[in-house]
Amino acid sequence: MVLALSTAVLCSDKGFNPPPATHAKTYIAHETHEDEGVSIAIDPYDTVEKTAIFKLKYKDYGLLPIRLIISNDGDKPLMLDNLKVVLITDRRDKIEPATQDDIFRRVARPEKVANKPKIQLPIPLPHDNKPIKTEIREEVASAQFVTVPVTAHSSHNGFLFFDVGGIIDPESGAHLSISGIRAGRQELFYFDIPLDKYLNAGSK
Secondary structure, three states: OOOOOOOOOOOOOOOOOOOOOOOHHHOOOEEEEOOOOEEEEEEEOOOHHHHOOOOOOHHHHOEEEEEEEEEEOOOOOEEOOOOEEEEEOOOOOEEOOOOHHHHHHHHHOHHHOOOOOOOOOOOOOOOOOOOOOHHHHHHHHHHEOOOOOEOOOEEEEEEEEEEOOOOOOOOOOOEEEEEOOEEOOEEOOOEEEEOHHHHHOOOO
C-alpha cells in the first residue's frame, strides 16, 4: 500500500481542525525504537467525544479513524514513500487504510456497508449515487495521513481510515503493523502496536 499525497487544504475555524498532536511517546499506545530514535503512536477515534472533530460520522459508514503519530528524534529525515500500514484484527483480517476514493465510494453508496442488512428485492430499485459535499471532500483531504518526510527532531501525524464494516469489536485484540520507513538508505525495523494498549488503559 502506498498512501497517496493529497493537495493541502488550509484549515479555518469552520474547517477540519483537530486537537494538536504531541510527541508519540505521550500516547498510551506507542512503540519506541531507542536505537533508531523513532517513536510511533496510534490513537483511535472511536467515541462520540473524540469523533466530534469530524463532520462526517465515519462509524456509520463502517470506517474506523485512527490517528498515526510519527516522532523522529534522530538526525536524519524519515522517508515514508514506502510506508505500509496494516490493521490486523483478532480474527486475522488484514486491512489496509482506505484511500480517498474508497471513502467517497462508501459515502456515496452507504448501502455497501458490510454490517448493514441487505434486503434482496425481486427487481433492483434504481437510485443515484449520493453526491459528496465539498466540505466532506475537504475534510478527508485535510485529515488523511500524508506520506511526506519527517524531518529530524520533529513529528508528523494524520488519520488513517480502516474499513471495519461487518467486524464485531474490531479493536479488541487487534494491532497495527507499520513498516517501510527509511532513515537515509536504512530501513527501520517494523513497528507493531496493539490496540489493547489503548483499550486497557481506559483511553475511551
